[in-house]
Amino acid sequence: MSISPSNSGPPALELRGVAKAFGSVVALTSADLTVHMNSIHALVGENGAGKSTLVKIVAGLYQRDAGDFLLRGESVDFRSTAEAKAAGIAVIYQEPTLFPDLSVTENIFMGRQPTQRFGRIDRKAMRAEAEELFTRLAVRIDPDRPAEGLSIADQQIIEIAKAISVDARVLIMDEPTAALSGVEVDRLFAVARSLRDEGRALVFISHRFDEVFALCDTITVMRDGQYISTDAIQSTSVDEIVRRMVGREVTDLFPKEVAPVGDVLLEVEGLTSAGVFHDVSFTVRSGEIVGLSGLVGAGRSEIVRAVFGVDRYDSGAVRMHGKSVPKLNPTAAMAAGMALVPEDRRKQGLVLESSVARNLTLSTRTRLSRFGFIDSSLENRAAKDWAGRLEVKTNALDTEVGTLSGGNQQKVVLGKWLSTNPEVLIIDEPTRGIDVGTKAEVHRLLSQLAGEGLGIVMISSELPEILGTADRVLVVREGRITAEISRADATAESIMFAATHSTESIQ
Amino acid sequence: MTTTTSTQTPTGAGGGAFQRGLRTFLRSRETGILAALVIVVLITTIKNPSFLFSQDGFRDLLLTPSILVLVAVGQAIVIITRSVDLSVGSVVGLTAYLTGRLFIDVPGIPIIVVFAAGMALGAALGLLNGALVAFGKVPALVITLGTLYAYRGINVLWAGSNRVNASDLPKDFLALGTSALLFVPYLTIIALIVVLVAGWYLRNQRGGRELYAIGSDPDAAQLYGLGVTRRILVAFLLCGALAGLAGVLFAARYGTTNSQTGTGLELQAVGAAVIGGVAIFGGSGTVYGAAIGAVLLLTINRALPILGIPDFWQQAVVGTLIIGAIVLDRVLSLRLSRQLISEREVSA
Numbered sequence: 060m061s062i063s064p065s066n067s068g069p070p071a072l073e074l075r076g077v078a079k080a081f082g083s084v085v086a087l088t089s090a091d092l093t094v095h096m097n098s099i100h101a102l103v104g105e106n107g108a109g110k111s112t113l114v115k116i117v118a119g120l121y122q123r124d125a126g127d128f129l130l131r132g133e134s135v136d137f138r139s140t141a142e143a144k145a146a147g148i149a150v151i152y153q154e155p156t157l158f159p160d161l162s163v164t165e166n167i168f169m170g171r172q173p174t175q176r177f178g179r180i181d182r183k184a185m186r187a188e189a190e191e192l193f194t195r196l197a198v199r200i201d202p203d204r205p206a207e208g209l210s211i212a213d214q215q216i217i218e219i220a221k222a223i224s225v226d227a228r229v230l231i232m233d234e235p236t237a238a239l240s241g242v243e244v245d246r247l248f249a250v251a252r253s254l255r256d257e258g259r260a261l262v263f264i265s266h267r268f269d270e271v272f273a274l275c276d277t278i279t280v281m282r283d284g285q286y287i288s289t290d291a292i293q294s295t296s297v298d299e300i301v302r303r304m305v306g307r308e309v310t311d312l313f314p315k316e317v318a319p320v321g322d323v324l325l326e327v328e329g330l331t332s333a334g335v336f337h338d339v340s341f342t343v344r345s346g347e348i349v350g351l352s353g354l355v356g357a358g359r360s361e362i363v364r365a366v367f368g369v370d371r372y373d374s375g376a377v378r379m380h381g382k383s384v385p386k387l388n389p390t391a392a393m394a395a396g397m398a399l400v401p402e403d404r405r406k407q408g409l410v411l412e413s414s415v416a417r418n419l420t421l422s423t424r425t426r427l428s429r430f431g432f433i434d435s436s437l438e439n440r441a442a443k444d445w446a447g448r449l450e451v452k453t454n455a456l457d458t459e460v461g462t463l464s465g466g467n468q469q470k471v472v473l474g475k476w477l478s479t480n481p482e483v484l485i486i487d488e489p490t491r492g493i494d495v496g497t498k499a500e501v502h503r504l505l506s507q508l509a510g511e512g513l514g515i516v517m518i519s520s521e522l523p524e525i526l527g528t529a530d531r532v533l534v535v536r537e538g539r540i541t542a543e544i545s546r547a548d549a550t551a552e553s554i555m556f557a558a559t560h561s562t563e564s565i566q
Numbered sequence: 567m568t569t570t571t572s573t574q575t576p577t578g579a580g581g582g583a584f585q586r587g588l589r590t591f592l593r594s595r596e597t598g599i600l601a602a603l604v605i606v607v608l609i610t611t612i613k614n615p616s617f618l619f620s621q622d623g624f625r626d627l628l629l630t631p632s633i634l635v636l637v638a639v640g641q642a643i644v645i646i647t648r649s650v651d652l653s654v655g656s657v658v659g660l661t662a663y664l665t666g667r668l669f670i671d672v673p674g675i676p677i678i679v680v681f682a683a684g685m686a687l688g689a690a691l692g693l694l695n696g697a698l699v700a701f702g703k704v705p706a707l708v709i710t711l712g713t714l715y716a717y718r719g720i721n722v723l724w725a726g727s728n729r730v731n732a733s734d735l736p737k738d739f740l741a742l743g744t745s746a747l748l749f750v751p752y753l754t755i756i757a758l759i760v761v762l763v764a765g766w767y768l769r770n771q772r773g774g775r776e777l778y779a780i781g782s783d784p785d786a787a788q789l790y791g792l793g794v795t796r797r798i799l800v801a802f803l804l805c806g807a808l809a810g811l812a813g814v815l816f817a818a819r820y821g822t823t824n825s826q827t828g829t830g831l832e833l834q835a836v837g838a839a840v841i842g843g844v845a846i847f848g849g850s851g852t853v854y855g856a857a858i859g860a861v862l863l864l865t866i867n868r869a870l871p872i873l874g875i876p877d878f879w880q881q882a883v884v885g886t887l888i889i890g891a892i893v894l895d896r897v898l899s900l901r902l903s904r905q906l907i908s909e910r911e912v913s914a
Binding site: 120139140141144156157158159160161165169170171172174178179180207208 | 770771772775776778779781782783785786787788789790791792845849850902903
């Protein structure tokens with residue numbers, strides 16, 4: 060931390076009052092970010108605070124709706140990633156995008172390989188340069204091996220090598236450490252510091268405060284698409300930053316009726332899938348909502364998909380009412396009384412081109428058919444019942460589902476699964492992309508269902524939602540459950556802490 | 567192109583490089599498929615020596631697959647970019663008929679002009695496919711299935727029940743289709759040149775490497791800022807031009823063309839590419855593999871009757887070969903990725 064940012068001359072990167080909306084969903088209202096040369100700048104905020112959108116604007120992937128975007132003091136307007144790249148901006152994403160079939164060397168130089176006569180690629184020169192880059196970064200990666208199967212850490216190193224080889228002046232790293240082990244993080248930080256000392260500007264996005272405070276010299280906080288504050292790292296503290304990230308009253312938005320908690324319905328014991336999640340155990344009782352919290356990519360969706368039998372797992376057991384549920388068999392899971400409402404409802408939950416009625420009855424079609432044909436009067440009656448109970452706002456049951464709003468689509472998905480009369484409902488990000496009013500309705504509905512004796516597992520990346528609706532919170536970090544917090548003890552800070560710190564430091 | 571260096575040994579110079587080259591050669595898909603071809607030829611020759619050792623036998627061995635090789639090379643280029651061109655059979659038909667008509671309607675037309683015209687028509691039809699795929703954002707499978715019928719329809723409309731006969735074509739032109747230079751038929755020489763040039767381009771030119779990149783991960787290609795649209799257009803254009811060349815040579819080889827010429831060739835071409843190790847999801851494989859695949863496919867077809875296997879089974883054998891090739895690819899890549907994951911788990 061010896062080097063302080065040199066403030067002479069214009070900043071390497073400056074954003075002022077940047078706004079961006081996708082249709083009616085506002086991702087950024089007013090974002091500011093000023094990054095100087097010779098500096099590693101932390102950008103922090105909750106999931107959905109708008110960090111990724113901001114990064115994509117800088118990278119040229121999105122175009123801003125309003126605000127200023129300056130690079131070394133000059134206003135810029137990128138229409139493509141190629142333009143941003145040419146201007147010296149490199150973005151290293153959490154999951155790098157490499158060409159799996161091609162060699163490491165080719166991945167670094169694709170599109171600008173050194174050539175000889177007749178445009179022939181100079182493989183020798185290319186390989187030598189790749190080796191030189193790796194030597195400079197002090198890493199050992201075989202330049203000839205295919206990118207397929209490289210660890211995320213190595214893939215990021217390749218992205219960094221790529222950035223250095225085009226002499227990028229601004230490097231943005233979007234949660235680069237999320238999937239790295241301790242040693243790999245150390246290596247990445249050593250590389251980052253040497254890049255800073257070469258006079259480059261780095262932006263480091265991370266949820267791990269210990270890392271942020273170890274690496275960065277300046278920190279900017281964002282919340283709800285807005286700029287909150289920028290401080291020198293020495294003059295602030297973790298508590299201070301977390302408070303600013305969360306900073307809002309949450310309780311009144313989510314009406315919660317506490318239901319009597321009954322018997323254990325679902326038991327998950329020691330569930331492990333190599334490389335995805337490890338030793339996951341929890342129970343769900345009738346009448347309770349169990350919140351599954353954690354950062355995006357922590358493995359929450361993967362866990363419930365395995366529980367429901369969509370994905371495989373290597374060891375462990377899933378039991379309903381004490382009876383074990385076979386793995387990799389969603390039909391058996393449904394028969395045992397489970398229902399899974401997936402995260403991406405457009406892709407996994409709905410047949411967008413079909414009618415509301417057909418979608419609502421999709422999972423009960425065998426019950427509604429006679430002689431193997433679906434009885435449409437039976438189907439319509441069943442659908443009407445559910446559409447009414449869930450207050451799906453649609454003119455007619457034969458409207459195409461794709462034309463409904465996000466909130467109503469979510470209700471149709473919910474209705475589809477509730478019509479199977481499940482005892483345990485697993486719901487992944489129930490209110491993603493839904494406006495605030497409908498959100499409250501979905502929460503009321505979940506609360507009411509729990510009151511009727513359903514056990515609910517709810518994955519949510521929104522802390523207020525978890526705090527408002529869950530009776531118990533399980534925090535997942537890097538494929539492991541790192542904390543179980545009761546409703547009384549759950550605070551945004553305690554959950555955020557468990558989601559960003561390793562298990563050892565909690566116990 | 568299936569180099570699997572699971573151990574991260576730093577590469578030494580000299581002997582190391584040679585050993586690595588040898589290992590790559592032994593493990594590569596092209597070597598395997600070439601070995602299969604040699605075995606087929608050997609067994610058939612043992613059963614009936616004239617399959618290889620008569621003058622006709624040797625000539626047919628080289629001549630028969632040459633046209634399919636051209637089409638398969640074009641197909642491989644398109645498949646490498648994660649597309650497919652099902653219209654090539656119809657393009658061959660159209661250009662073959664064009665060839666005949668040109669000789670009939672323009673007496674004394676130079677042969678070289680006919681070649682240029684055939685390839686130009688093929689390139690134009692290919693470009694149309696590419697434009698529909700690149701700008702329409704519709705999967706190539708659907709687009710080219712459509713143009714397969716559309717191009718064939720134009721051919722039927724144009725030719726009607728007419729046919730071009732060998733007697734309508736100049737002798738010099740027909741000689742090109744059957745005669746040889748020092749035992750190697752001209753057709754085979756042309757095919758060989760095309761294979762070598764295409765293989766060199768794909769391996770050594772930026773444009774060629776970008777075709778692999780696009781097929782390997784189209785989204786990443788976009789993020790890299792590669793000219794994806796332009797490359798896809800070029801791939802389809804090349805594929806069409808090669809099909810056009812194949813059409814002209816078809817006329818030279820067989821003399822007779824009508825409105826049904828080239829029917830079914832597209833599936834043989836896709837089959838040849840797949841057997842030759844071109845991954846159907848793009849990003850890997852070589853035109854050398856596709857070419858050897860084409861030779862293997864047609865050689866097996868000719869070998870089976872000699873081996874006493876009834877006609878009835880021939881198609882089944884080809885089908886088994888294609889499925890076997892795909893299953894082999896899948897199993898190998900699954901095993902590799904599993905192995906890499908567990909290696910990481912251990913080291914973590």
